[in-house]
Amino acid sequence: MNGPAPSKIVLHLYVAGRSPRAERAIATLRRLCERELARYECDLVIIDVLADPQQAEARKILATPTLIKEFPEPPRRIIGDLGVPPEELLAALNLPYDGL
Amino acid sequence: MATDVSVIERLPTGIPGFDHIANGGLPRGRTTLVSGTAGSAKTVFASQFLAAGVQLGEAGVFVTFEESPAALRRNMLGFGWNIAEWEEQGRWAFVDASPQADDELMIMGAYDLSALLARIEHAVRRVGATRVSMDSLGAIFNRLADTRVVRNELFRIVTSLKSMGLTAVITAERTHEYGDIGRYGVEEFVTDDVVILRNLLEEEKRRRTVEILKFRGTSHQKGGFPFTVIPGQGIVVIPLSAIELKQRSSNVRISSGSPELDRMCGGGFFRDSIILVSGATGTGKTLMSTTFMASGALRGERSLLFAFEESRDQLARNAIGWGVDFEQMEQDGLLRVVCNYPEVTGLEDQLISIQDEILRFRPQRVAIDSLSALERVSTIKGFREFVIGLTSFIKHQEMAGLYTSTTPTLLGGTSITEAHISTITDSIILLRYVELFGEMRRGLTVLKMRGSAHDKDIREFSIDGTGMHIGRPFRNISGILSGQFTHVAPSEIERLSALFRDEENPLLPEG
Numbered sequence: 342m343n344g345p346a347p348s349k350i351v352l353h354l355y356v357a358g359r360s361p362r363a364e365r366a367i368a369t370l371r372r373l374c375e376r377e378l379a380r381y382e383c384d385l386v387i388i389d390v391l392a393d394p395q396q397a398e399a400r401k402i403l404a405t406p407t408l409i410k411e412f413p414e415p416p417r418r419i420i421g422d423l424g425v426p427p428e429e430l431l432a433a434l435n436l437p438y439d440g441l
Numbered sequence: 442m443a444t445d446v447s448v449i450e451r452l453p454t455g456i457p458g459f460d461h462i463a464n465g466g467l468p469r470g471r472t473t474l475v476s477g478t479a480g481s482a483k484t485v486f487a488s489q490f491l492a493a494g495v496q497l498g499e500a501g502v503f504v505t506f507e508e509s510p511a512a513l514r515r516n517m518l519g520f521g522w523n524i525a526e527w528e529e530q531g532r533w534a535f536v537d538a539s540p541q542a543d544d545e546l547m548i549m550g551a552y553d554l555s556a557l558l559a560r561i562e563h564a565v566r567r568v569g570a571t572r573v574s575m576d577s578l579g580a581i582f583n584r585l586a587d588t589r590v591v592r593n594e595l596f597r598i599v600t601s602l603k604s605m606g607l608t609a610v611i612t613a614e615r616t617h618e619y620g621d622i623g624r625y626g627v628e629e630f631v632t633d634d635v636v637i638l639r640n641l642l643e644e645e646k647r648r649r650t651v652e653i654l655k656f657r658g659t660s661h662q663k664g665g666f667p668f669t670v671i672p673g674q675g676i677v678v679i680p681l682s683a684i685e686l687k688q689r690s691s692n693v694r695i696s697s698g699s700p701e702l703d704r705m706c707g708g709g710f711f712r713d714s715i716i717l718v719s720g721a722t723g724t725g726k727t728l729m730s731t732t733f734m735a736s737g738a739l740r741g742e743r744s745l746l747f748a749f750e751e752s753r754d755q756l757a758r759n760a761i762g763w764g765v766d767f768e769q770m771e772q773d774g775l776l777r778v779v780c781n782y783p784e785v786t787g788l789e790d791q792l793i794s795i796q797d798e799i800l801r802f803r804p805q806r807v808a809i810d811s812l813s814a815l816e817r818v819s820t821i822k823g824f825r826e827f828v829i830g831l832t833s834f835i836k837h838q839e840m841a842g843l844y845t846s847t848t849p850t851l852l853g854g855t856s857i858t859e860a861h862i863s864t865i866t867d868s869i870i871l872l873r874y875v876e877l878f879g880e881m882r883r884g885l886t887v888l889k890m891r892g893s894a895h896d897k898d899i900r901e902f903s904i905d906g907t908g909m910h911i912g913r914p915f916r917n918i919s920g921i922l923s924g925q926f927t928h929v930a931p932s933e934i935e936r937l938s939a940l941f942r943d944e945e946n947p948l949l950p951e952g
Binding site for chain 1: 537538541546547549550551552553554555556557560562563564581585
């Protein structure tokens, strides 16, 4: 990890309906918040681009699923159903990984 | 059309000339792939497709993968398309899929482009679009590594556009002017309708062409057609060979300005014909076009002169020397002189501006002095296309056109201009220097007069303060046209006349 520990983490996940891919990404993030990021206040927002295309337009989302770490800055964007080990995901998001 | 298997409705794009070569427009309700190398005006085409639609009252959605909407708004303003205003009026919407600053794309796992599709569908519904442009596919393939996924997803988007009844243009890059239609196998998902834009370098000169490669199940014009991209208008296609030869042919004669030349032509030029006047420098070509226009002014007809060799002042001074007052004619609204250097712009642009001038001034007579000056700035093919385009345009307007052409040698000879356009023009008048017993004289002959009998003599022709005067035929000299003069004794002329008593004059041994 680098920098001081964040007070709060905001994650926005853009999905298209409840596809298996979306479910997989949601499950991965829920697990991440409950385990690896349990020490932090973790705000996970799921946005369905089919129901809310304006949101997708505003954040210029192309692919689904897309995860944006909105806070702490700077934002990070990851495309895909996040089928990777948690430490890899945290490194990509530039979030602390405390081991367990 | 007879060749159509089924009736496929067309959407007139509104791109000047394009609908002509597309036999009416793009197939309605389908997606057309527009492919071209870098700098082939793909983005302009995609934008103009929407802009022309807006001007026809149809809303459009522009999906941009490469340039930002801000850059597009700015760049397209020069073509007269105020996209920002159309966005405010709800007639144009962007779907911004261009790379974002914070967009360090990381890919972890499987994905699709549902978000993009949802945004496009949302934008289409929001403005009630009938047209969609997507520009350009290469950018998205570059960003998302998985070509197969992107291809499948784009196919899904194209299918969705179709089900919404939209007519769409998708642009794609190609690496070579001739070869694969596009990179990344794009032709696999847009297979029905393909348009290719080319930006060729021929003899160090740029030439743009557009070719409709296919419109499945329906007709279009074949081959490449030149086009140009001009400020304030955008793409203008020059539909040369698609121009129908439907111009009416009139029997009405107009005066050349010289009663004697009129007589030689069997009663004057035809009102809707093209006359080529060819000769070496100083033989009187500019005089002939000046006389032609002055004669029109006498009858209250308007003339438009395009001069590529001399300035306005020079032209006016020359005319005064022959008793013609250009300034007075201009004041009376009977003359407009347009001077520019052929090097200023390409021939395609030159053609468009000539057409604009003609449509604005609506003259009865058009003179181009000289056509050969334009030959310098073009390839032979490009020049020929220019002359065909111009000639056909002038004839459609039912006006008379007089072109001058300068021969490269003082004596005899033909110019490249003539070799390439003599079949296109209706009449050809040759002006030649004639060396006669140590003195230079001028000769004139009517070589061709389509649809009419004409005088076949080579007549002496002189120039003074009142203009041109056509005199007697040269009888005792031959080889004028070739520049290889032979003086013939009078007795020999009699003998030859006896031999060819019922024939035409024994002219034109060669050349």
